[in-house]
Amino acid sequence: MRVLKELCRQPAGLFGLVIVVTVVAMAIVAPWLAPFDPDNQMFDGLTLEGAPIPPGGQFLLGTDTLGRDLFSRLLFGARTSLIIGLVANGVAVTIGLFVGVMAGYLRGWAGSLLMRFTDLMMAFPALLLAIVLAAILKPSLWIVAMVIALVNWVQVARIVYTETRALVERDFIMAERALGAGHARIVVLHILPHLVPTAIVWGTLGIATTVLLEATLSFLGVGVQPPQPSWGNIIFESQSYFQAAPWLVFFPGAVILLTALAFNLVGDALRDILDPTQRGRG
Incomplete structure (x- = not known):
């Protein structure tokens, strides 16, 4: 509760938190909020010339090149991108901590x-490295998540290594060793609790990086494969229509940018709150 209260006192952190909560909530309720099936290719979703429908009317954000509702695909794409972001970053932080x-x-x-x-x-x-691994393995939601995790753990490992080296020299660790405490007890009860703030901060910041990396892989065609929507492959499918139907690239690009910015703002705010060297400053 203290962390949440302090987070709400920071305008940037609060703005990021509102965006994060909104995106997560929309992803959760996507099946009920989406006006159309994201994979449904509708006859009235294209003009007589076969072009996408621009935003407005029954299609809030317009349609894509196959006559599918873009708003519905963005909602379901949020589920894909956030699942990959959470799973991949969770695995990466776990590997990095270990x-x-x-x-x-x-x-x-x-x-x-x-x-x-x-x-x-x-x-x-x-x-x-992610492109090579994704190309070797058959791309799918879980494969992409694991590929991203395998390339994102190194930064966490470096930070945790530095903090652990400092912790093992502290007096309370020396005292535990003198009392005969085992290695497992020292690591689990005395070192890991001090690393929880670092894991939380890097876990939050890493989600932004993971979402961007997933979008990049999907855009390059080695990420989540159509017809399953993700923000990256929505742009990939529509890139050739950038001039004729710019909304097909603008809306998913804006969502990716806003989501990454929001997680970064929350992560920066949590770092200021949880970092002991920042407390009492202001």
Whole structure:
């Protein structure tokens, strides 16, 4: 509750929170809120010349090149993008926490080996690596989520490693060791609780990156495959109509931008609230 109250006191954080809650709520109620089936190719969804219908009338945001309602597809696309964002980022944070804690706590050759592997993963451009993995595997919602997770954990691991190295030198950890506490007890009861704020902040910030990466993969044709809607493949399917029907690119692009911005604003606000070095400043 304290975190929520402080978050609401920050205008940028509150704005981001409102957008996030709105997008999540619309994704949840999409089956009831969408006026049409997102995959339904309607006869009256195209003009006599076979062109998409512009926004207005019964089609709030217009139709796409196949006569499908764009508003309905954006709502269901939000479900796809957010599911991938949450799952992929959750897995990435979990992997990053495990690798970072183990490397920082064990140190020695084991810690060095884990961090050299992390450095090796960081040396590959994340987008290029994701494209290669997605192209090798058969793209689907869950495959795309796992691919994104496999390229996004390294930043979390680096941050957690640094914090863990500092924690293991603290007096209370030394005292636990002197009292004979086991490694599992020290890690679970005394190190992980101190890393929860970091995990929350990076988990929130990472969703924005994940949503953008999913949209990029789908736009390039190696992400979520049609007819399942995602914000990225909606743009991919409509890119050739950019000049004739600009709303087909503008609306999904605006939604991606706004959602990524909202998660970044919330993540920045949470960092200021949960970071002990920021408390008492103002």
